[in-house]
Structures are given as C-alpha cells and as structure tokens.
Amino acid sequence: MPRVELPKVLVVTGPTASGKGAVAFELAQRLDAEIVSVDSVKIYRGMDIGAGKPSAEKRRTVRYHLIDIVEPTEVYNMGRYVADATAALEDIARRDKRAILVGGTAMYLKGLLKGVFEGPPADPALRQKLRDVALEKGASHLHNLLRKVDPAAADKLHPNDLK
Structure with a gap:
C-alpha cells in the first residue's frame, strides 16, 4: 500500500x-x-x-x-x-x-x-507447510534454507524464529 x-x-x-x-x-x-x-x-x-x-x-x-x-x-x-x-x-x-x-x-x-510495501497476502497453506517442515527437520533447517535465498534476511532473524 x-x-x-x-x-x-x-x-x-x-x-x-x-x-x-x-x-x-x-x-x-x-x-x-x-x-x-x-x-x-x-x-x-x-x-x-x-x-x-x-x-x-x-x-x-x-x-x-x-x-x-x-x-x-x-x-x-x-x-x-x-x-x-x-x-x-x-x-x-x-x-x-x-x-x-x-x-x-x-x-x-x-x-x-x-506507507507499506505492497506485496502478496500471506499464504496460510504455505505457512502451514513451513511449520510442518520445522517440526520435522527443526527451525534451524528453515533458517539455513532462508540463508541460501536471502542472507540479509537470515541475518536479521534468530534461527529459532518461526514467524
């Protein structure tokens, strides 16, 4: 917006x-x-x-x-x-x-x-899929995946932050 x-x-x-x-x-x-x-x-x-x-x-x-x-x-x-x-x-x-x-x-x-960034709305199905991955493989696994695609964003988040 x-x-x-x-x-x-x-x-x-x-x-x-x-x-x-x-x-x-x-x-x-x-x-x-x-x-x-x-x-x-x-x-x-x-x-x-x-x-x-x-x-x-x-x-x-x-x-x-x-x-x-x-x-x-x-x-x-x-x-x-x-x-x-x-x-x-x-x-x-x-x-x-x-x-x-x-x-x-x-x-x-x-x-x-x-003003705020205009982006797509949150996708509840994707969020649930990522929660499931975190439960299965751990939050650090998701953090490592994020680091591969967006190192700057990964640096701003604690490895256990699932939100």
Missing part, C-alpha cells in the same frame, strides 16, 4: 506508560480533536489489563478511533492498520475536526506516515 496524502495531524508517541494518553486527552479537549490510536494492543476487544485503554468517561468526552475494533482471534497486521487509520483520519478531516495520533507502536506509525 503506497503512502497516501494524509491530513495534518498531531502525533503523541513514546514508550509504554510515559503519559501519552493523558497528554493526548488534554490536547483533544483543548483543540476539539479526536484521537486515533496507534497501539497494537488497544485494537483488541477484551485485552484490557495493562493496555492503558481510555476509561469509559474519557471515551464519552473525546471520540477515540481504533480501540476495541477486532477480536483477539482475528488476524490484524500493519497493512490493515494503515487502511483503518487512513479511513479514520479521512473521516475526521471530512468533518473538519483535528486528529491526534497517539500510541507507541512505531511500526504502525511508520507504516501510516511512510
């Missing part, structure tokens, strides 16, 4: 538990803005402990996007995040509102701001 021209937004980002949510909430109130989450955990329904999701009261005061939008069993990736966040930002802009991106998932933020 190539980079799309996004409306101007404020970005509040940083490490876990650094106060991003509180800062964004205060800004949203002062600027009459809406918050778009850039968090890989907050998107999941029921994943509430340790996620730092805004309270029900805050969600009644300020409109939040991309929180509690998918089930934990659903596949959700950067490509889907970029599409969902872009739609939210376009919706906010159409209503002449300001948007604040808030969160610490740098991969999501980078994908949204810089």
Whole structure:
C-alpha cells in the first residue's frame, strides 16, 4: 500500500506508560480533536489489563478511533492498520475536526506516515507447510534454507524464529 496524502495531524508517541494518553486527552479537549490510536494492543476487544485503554468517561468526552475494533482471534497486521487509520483520519478531516495520533507502536506509525510495501497476502497453506517442515527437520533447517535465498534476511532473524 503506497503512502497516501494524509491530513495534518498531531502525533503523541513514546514508550509504554510515559503519559501519552493523558497528554493526548488534554490536547483533544483543548483543540476539539479526536484521537486515533496507534497501539497494537488497544485494537483488541477484551485485552484490557495493562493496555492503558481510555476509561469509559474519557471515551464519552473525546471520540477515540481504533480501540476495541477486532477480536483477539482475528488476524490484524500493519497493512490493515494503515487502511483503518487512513479511513479514520479521512473521516475526521471530512468533518473538519483535528486528529491526534497517539500510541507507541512505531511500526504502525511508520507504516501510516511512510506507507507499506505492497506485496502478496500471506499464504496460510504455505505457512502451514513451513511449520510442518520445522517440526520435522527443526527451525534451524528453515533458517539455513532462508540463508541460501536471502542472507540479509537470515541475518536479521534468530534461527529459532518461526514467524
């Protein structure tokens, strides 16, 4: 998915538990803005402990996007995040509102701001075949196969990394 021209937004980002949510909430109130989450955990329904999701009261005061939008069993990736966040930002802009991106998932933020590689979708059958090979011959066997076709990628992955 190539980079799309996004409306101007404020970005509040940083490490876990650094106060991003509180800062964004205060800004949203002062600027009459809406918050778009850039968090890989907050998107999941029921994943509430340790996620730092805004309270029900805050969600009644300020409109939040991309929180509690998918089930934990659903596949959700950067490509889907970029599409969902872009739609939210376009919706906010159409209503002449300001948007604040808030969160610490740098991969999501980078994908949204810089675009993501357009490639074929994941192939579940191929993934299963590779899992079967790993079970039969070991993860290091797959790593060695990868090294033969893409040494640079192999250097970035631990030999036991099956994802």
